[in-house]
Amino acid sequence: MDSTSDKRIAAMRGSLMDTALEAAESRGQRLAGLTSSPA
Incomplete structure (x- = not known):
């Protein structure tokens, strides 16, 4: 595998x-909002 595709894969993974x-x-913030609300 050449370094060009290596870089592309690394960027994609990043x-x-x-x-x-x-x-x-965002999921954590939504959960925190749900648990902190009295309803």
Whole structure:
């Protein structure tokens, strides 16, 4: 495998991780909002 596709895969994996972290963060905030509300 040449370094060009290596870089592309690394960048793709990095952006996927960023997306997953953002999704987990927003999910955590939504859960925190639900648990803190008295309803």
